[in-house]
Amino acid sequence: MDIFEKQQRIESINGIIKVRWFIIAIILGLGFILKAKYFGQWGTGFGENFALAYLKMGILGLMAFSYNFFFWLFMRRLGRKPLEKISERALSIMSILQIVPDQLICTLVYYNTGTVDSMSFVYYFISVFLASSIYKTRGIILTGLLSGFLCTTLLIIEYQGLIPHFNTYQGVTLFGSPYVTRGKIITFIFYISVMTFAAAFLSNLIRSREKKLRQERDKVTEQSQVLTVQTQELTKTKDYLHEALTKSDAARVEIEKTKTELEKANLELQAKLRELEKYGQVTTGRELKMMELKEKIKTLEKRIEELEK
Template identity: 45%
Template sequence: MDNFEKQQTIEAIKTVIKARWLYVLLILLQALFIKTITLNKVVPLPSLPLIFLLFIAIFILNFGYWIYFRRPFERVKVFQLKIIKFSQFIIDQLSISAILYFSGTVNKMLILAYFVPLVFAASLYRRKGVIFAAVSGILLFSFLVILEYLGIIKPGTPEETTFARFVTGDKVWLRGELIGFTFYYFCGAVAAIYMADLFRKREEELKIKKDELTGKTEILTTQTQELTKTRDWLHDALIKSDTARLEIKKTKDELQKTNVELQAKINELEKYGEVTTGRELKMIELKEKIRLLEEKIAELYKK
């Protein structure tokens, strides 16, 4: 059971639990109403303590299911989920059978409640679940009919208040009950199977769409990862580009500074050259004057 099927099963069981709260409460209110207006003299019902005991047991069980599914999805074990799933329509069939048994007869409107587990089975187990629920429902009802036929369970009210006559040992009544219930329950099962197939088809379509969405999500995730890598690469490239730009700017500034210093040196050298050249010219001029003076002095000495 994958996570998708697990999630679908949990949601289906939660829906069954909510539906059970409602229809069990309605049955309880009807029983209390009949008891309070003294219709229990003409309508076969279990005793009031037994009614409360049965319904309290159902409510406690349903409340336990509700509490269990409030836990996180990861804590719901698959094995436990399968057991809870299997027990859903079985519990309802056994509860209905218990009410019929303690009422003393199967000739009650309550037998219509046997169709509720068919709906639950259709939503939980699809076709196989409906077939199993139909077989188990027919077996339980047939068992009660046989018990009433044998006189093991007896109604505490007059027979004219029910669907058919309470006749212990009446084979015609026995055949009528068994054939009638089996036929109508089978018809209900066929309708439930069609609904189950519809549910299954929709679930398969939903799963296909989910798989397609998962595939697209994986593609988008891959693209997102690639975009993230590209973004990181661009970020690194920008950082390197900024670093290189700063280095170039620094080099340019240093070059400009060097050029300024070089120009200053050249200017200084030119000034120094000019000064040196002037001095050399003065020296040459002085030497020439000295030479002329020496010649004059020599001439004077000769004279």
């Protein structure tokens, strides 16, 4: 069970707990209204003992309220934990407990409202409908089978006289008729089968859509991860280019500085070269003059020698 399935299971259980508060209030309100004395013959169930009728309804309501409060308290504490630390076993047990107690309460309500004389068997349909929100096909089928087993077993053992029958309506009862009992069993099995099939179909339809949504979510997540990696690579490339550009700017500054220094050195060399040229011109002219003087001296020496001879 992954994180998504845990989240879905927790939301489904919390939803069932909220719906159960509403169902308990509706059933108790309807029971108290139907047992009111001003409804005439409708209020004569349980042997015309209104106090006993209200007491039994109160006990059933208190039982349902108690275990639903326990479920609410447990899920509230469970919701404070990170999804990674929530036990799959705890969620599985809570999922099972969302249906089985309701089935037993439905059986008690059905029995205390007259079974074969009552329409309270429709409460079993509610539990099957709720099961479709947390169970897969097998769980929904098991819920339908449990509903059929509890309802038909109750009708059979009551018909056989193993448990007493509560006459809900004074002077009017269908109890004891094999045709009515058989018809009730066949009708209920047919209705619960249709309800189970419809619930399983809707559950599979919803789960298939959830699967597609999960696949789309995974695809989007994968694409997001790819985009994240690409963004990181682009960021690294940008940082590298920025660093290279910074180094290039520093190198350009150094080149400009070197160029300036070279130009300055070139100017200095040119100035020295001009000085050397001037010096060369001066020294060259002096040497030529000295050579001329030497030639004149030699010429004069020769003439002196000639004159001495």
